[in-house]
Amino acid sequence: MTGVTFEAAGETYGKRLQILKEIAPATSRVAVLRGGGDANVPFAMASLEQTAPALGVTLWPVDTKSVDELEAAFLRMIRDGAQALLVIAGSLTFFGSKRIAELALTHKLPSCHAFKETVAAGGLVSLGPDLVAMNQQGANYVDKIIQGLKPADLPVEQPTRYEMHVNLKTAKALGINVRRRCLPEPTS
Numbered sequence: 001m002t003g004v005t006f007e008a009a010g011e012t013y014g015k016r017l018q019i020l021k022e023i024a025p026a027t028s029r030v031a032v033l034r035g036g037g038d039a040n041v042p043f044a045m046a047s048l049e050q051t052a053p054a055l056g057v058t059l060w061p062v063d064t065k066s067v068d069e070l071e072a073a074f075l076r077m078i079r080d081g082a083q084a085l086l087v088i089a090g091s092l093t094f095f096g097s098k099r100i101a102e103l104a105l106t107h108k109l110p111s112c113h114a115f116k117e118t119v120a121a122g123g124l125v126s127l128g129p130d131l132v133a134m135n136q137q138g139a140n141y142v143d144k145i146i147q148g149l150k151p152a153d154l155p156v157e158q159p160t161r162y163e164m165h166v167n168l169k170t171a172k173a174l175g176i177n178v179r180r181r182c183l184p185e186p187t188s
Contacts, residue, residue, distance in 0.1 A: 012114075012162065013044045014051035016086055016127050019164070020112040021055045023125060023171075023178055024084050027110070029058050031082035033073065033100065035092030036065040044088045067096040074103045082109060089114035089128070097121060101170075110174055116165040124170045125178075129159035 021027055032048060034041045045061065052059050060082060064073045077085065085104050087093050093100060097113065101122035104111040113119060114128040137157055145151055171178040 011047050011051075012127060013047035013086075013088075016112045016114075017048055017051050017055060017057065019125055019127055020084050020086055020110060021057060023176060024110040027084040028056055029060060029081050030084045030086055031077040031080075031109070032059050032061045033085060033087045033093060034061055034063050035088070035090040036063045038088065038090035038092065040088055040090050048086070064092065067092065067099055070096055070099050070103060074107050074109075077109070078107050085109045085111040087111065087113045087118070087123075097123070105170055105173060108174060110176060116163060119165040119167045119170075122167060122170055124167055124174065124176075126165045127162060129162055134159050 017030065020030065030052075032045070034045075045059075048059055060077070060080060062073050062077055064070055087097075087100060093113075094115070097115070097118040098121040101111070101113075101118050104124070105122050111124045113123045113126040116126050116128070119126045137159075141151075141154060144154060166178050168178060
C-alpha cells in the first residue's frame, strides 16, 4: 500500500470520483454503495451528481441496510453493468469495509473508499481525512475548553489534511498500472 497526504481544497466525494475515473479511465458506470438511511448520503450524492457528467460517468446508487446484504448488493451491481465502485462513508460501510473490499476484488471492481483501513483490507484506493490530524484538532478544542472557552463559542472546523492511499496488490490483481496513471515515480 502506498499513500500520499495533501492539503484539502475541495469536495471529497467529487474528488473520489475523479480519482476513480483517472485510475480506470474506461469507466462509464459507477455503482455507489450507500448505507440505507445514512445521513451522509444526500450530501455525497449531490456532490457526485454534480461531478459525474463532466467525467462522462453514470452513477448507479445501490442501497444496503446491513452487512448481510452486501453480497446481494454486489451481485446487483455486476448484473447491472457496474464497472467501478465508490463507497459512501457511513457506519455500515465502515463496519463492513473489509467485506466490501473483498467483494469488490472478487467481482473485479476498482473501488474508491473514504478510509485507508479499507485499502489495507483490499480496496483499491481511498481518499479521506487524516485521522491523526483530526485528533490533533480535537485535542486543541479540549485545550481551549480547559482554558475556559465555552464549547458553543468554538467554531466548527472541517478536516484540513486528507490522505490518499492505493493498494498496489489490488491494482495488480485488477490489471491496473496505478503508478503510470496517477502516482509520482518513486525516487531513489
